[in-house]
Amino acid sequence: MLRSLLLLSLTVLAPLAHAQQLPPEQAALKAHVAFLASDALRGREAGTRDYDIAAEYVAAQMLAAGLKPGAGGSWLQPVGLATYRPAAKAKWTLTRGSAAIPLQFGIDFLNQGVPATPDFAVEGQVVFAGYGLVYPEARRDDYRGLDVRGKIVALYAGTPPGLPDDVSAHLGDDDQKARFAEARGAKAVIIVESIERRAEFPVEAMAPYYDYERTTWIAPDGKAHMIAPGAPVVGTIGQAGAEKLFAGSRIRWRDVLAAERRGTRMPTGPLTGTLKLATATSIRATRSSNVVGLIEGSDPALRDEYLVLSAHLDHVGIGEPEKGDRIYNGAMDNAIGIATMLDIAHRFAESGKRPRRSILFVALTAEEKGLVGSSYFAAHPGLPGKGRLVADLNLDMPILTYAMQDLVVLGGERSSLGATYAAAAAAEGLAVVPDPAPEEMFFVRSDHYSFVQAGIPAVSIDSGPGGPGEAAQMEFLASHYHKPSDDIALPIDWTAAAKFARVNYAAARAVADGDARPSWVRGDFFGVAFGGHGAR
Known part of the structure; x- marks a missing residue:
């Protein structure tokens, strides 16, 4: 390897010998x-x-x-890479009373991969927690008064106006939102399409690309890393699906949309019915490495x-x-x-x-x-x-x-x-x-x-x-x-x-x-x- 690397270096750097002399x-x-x-x-x-x-x-x-080798006596710290995507279009069903209400893939919802649990399935009551933010500096806790233990949490996409840019970028990330839900005992998260997100890239337009690949690292125990594996983000509910999800509940979907337009607090609470979710995940493992030197x-x-x-x-x-x-x-x-x-x-x-x-x-x-x-x-x-x-x-x-x-x-x-x-x-x-x-x-x-x-x-x-x-x-x-x-x-x-x-x-x-x-x-x-x- 060292000889081939030297020859490659000489080949690449030879043209520089004729370049203008630099200090x-x-x-x-x-x-x-x-x-x-x-x-x-x-x-x-x-x-x-x-x-x-x-x-x-x-x-x-x-x-x-x-320098000295800085990765346990080696220059290279192995990093396993898990590249994952949804393996298939999922089937999600909402049950209200004795009526089963099927949700249509590509219009009502899109599923995404859950690499820590490749065959993920969950069923339970849904609680809507607004944006799902916990931001003590602004005395904001969207989970205040909600019991989400053992439940599926529906979270509105994005963040409300008025947050510092860095804070908004952090709290607006779907996986960071799932971190808060997991800490409160939720078992899954779905993201609800907002007006802003729909204007940028509606669910229907995302549908052909729903299975795009993402990458995470593989932990020493062999599992793919997730920020909130106990309450993973399973997918997105489009606005058409949200109409069905909120129907018959104390919280009206039109009031949620109105709150986004006004920039005011959203109504939160349990939704009526039971939601059955599933998503299968395909994972491809490769390897790479960080290079670590030590003084x-x-x-x-x-x-x-x-x-x-x-x-x-x-x-x-x-x-x-x-x-x-x-x-x-x-x-x-x-x-x-x-x-x-x-x-x-x-x-x-x-x-x-x-x-x-x-x-x-x-x-x-x-x-x-x-x-x-x-x-x-x-x-x-x-x-x-x-x-x-x-x-x-x-x-x-x-x-x-x-x-x-x-x-x-x-x-x-x-x-x-x-x-x-x-x-x-x-x-x-x-x-x-x-x-x-x-x-x-x-x-x-x-x-x-x-x-x-x-x-x-x-x-x-x-x-x-x-x-x-x-x-x-x-x-x-x-x-x-x-x-x-x-x-x-x-x-x-x-x-x-x-x-x-x-x-x-x-x-x-x-x-x-x-x-x-x-x-x-x-x-x-x-x-x-x-x-x-x-x-x-």
Whole structure:
């Protein structure tokens, strides 16, 4: 493998020898991106040999940087991937009195896969819990006064107006809603189609694609991971099906719709009748791996605290051709993030000074399939003895085609990490600015979010919108994001890339050497929700 990897590297990097000479720190960054985003790696899709070659390359570079294997004596942490989908169109029946009311697939409902229980079936009373939110900061608990133990919970899709963008993105996720239902004893969840969701993608239009594949990780016990396996989301009830479901109940369907239009609280309570649900799930298992390198901390009092530097290694692989090109190379997304992480590892080695805390450098798999590798690692970091994760600094798709003036630190305002990054950026003449597009909900779309859900202070670092930044970012997202043209031919500003690396090294050094453990801002929603250090 090592000989073939060397030959592949020479083949890929040979054209760079004739390129314009760059300073060594910039040349090293470009070399990593050129290899990882080359056609030879065919887009690095998780679960493929192409990804495995990329993983071996990163492991070799970690070795060269002086890191130690960080996955129980190995560079590679195995991650089982379960790709699943509904195996067939289900049959759901509503019984009211002696009358059986069949629900029609594709109009009244759509079933979805339940990978933790491939042959899932349940029957029981339905309780409507509105949006199903529990948000103490706004004194909101949609389950107040409801008994959902042993029942099927129907939850309205989305969130009401007025929530902070990050909170709305989190609470609006169907599986996060199921987490609340499971904690209150429910045995299944169905999502009720809202006016807003219907306007975006109605049930009838979704029906031909109901069996699209999703991916999760496989736990050590062999079961597919779900956020709420005890009360899984079984499917969606369309508005036509909701008319049938609510008929004869104290809660009128038209009042639910009216509450959404007005933005007011919805009526909640038990619905009349019994609902019989079932869904069969087809699962295909593959394997992948996170790549984990370690610098052991030097301070006996702090070395059991582990800082994580993360970046996802995978991209989307081979896709629909554009201008004859089917390879989605993923240079900016996220070869540049991996290159930055490797640069930081070299900087620690070259400093000659070990950090006080231990540092894990983690190249994550299957981000593009739903933050799968980071979710697995956050749940199973494999730390020895009393080791614990204390922070995550995530590097994901910084758009570096221009001279940066500022940075965006997603989640920085939620923990002490924000101030650390502000100081590191200022030393390089950069400002830290708020997320310019909170409506895009990037906070829940990158790997740091997996660490957030484990209660660990975490941020994801992006280039900012200042100066030419906004136009450059819009151009990349419109023309190159998840397209074959995201490759080494992009006009990457390697001076900006080196500056980005220096800022992240400075922040990592400050976190690793600081006297105080990174902490959540007291009362922060995510810190409180997931029991994070310092939140209460």
